[in-house]
């Protein structure tokens with residue numbers, strides 16, 4: 291693992307809909323038709339254009355990612371990824387969570403996006419404990435950045451104090 295803060299990985303506490311990175315990453319579900327949690331917040335803040343584009347895309351398998359514009363958001367794009375529903379001790383589920391991060395970054399690279407903000411995929415309604423999800427997320431991002439120079443910044447956006455503390459310990463804040 292490399293040097294984090296001050297390097298290309300950053301973290302903030304707050305609302306992802308307010309981020310001004312070129313893309314924000316949504317924790318969506320397979321249908322891509324909106325929902326609760328961060329997904330609901332992004333569709334509410336971004337407006338109906340995002341949902342229209344999601345309908346046209348027609349869904350997304352778990353661990354993969356799809357891109358739409360950002361509608362009324364500051365971010366120009368929304369990358370919608372689908373994390374796994376947590377299952378205790380499952381390697382398959384851990385691999386799917388890592389894939390969600392990796393495939394979101396790959397889609398950013400494919401679209402020339404250099405600054406990406408992630409919500410904490412699967413750690414809300416999908417039940418992934420933050421202590422287990424955070425190291426997987428950080429390692430997947432770190433591995434991707436090691437191999438790809440094009441992405442300048444990955445920002446983890448944590449919505450509550452507890453998640454922020456867990457990430458802070460791992461990132462050495």
Ligand code: AR6
Nearest residue numbers: 305306317319325326327328329331412413414415416449
């Ligand atoms: N900004 C940043 N993070 C947020 C925000 C926000 N505005 N709102 C919530 N979070 P969740 P999941 C955090 O449940 O577990 C949806 O209905 C939240 O505290 O949004 O991947 C989808 O349609 C948590 O840490 O996503 C799916 O059906 C994190 O975002 C399902 O939920 C993710 O929680 C996906 O569940």
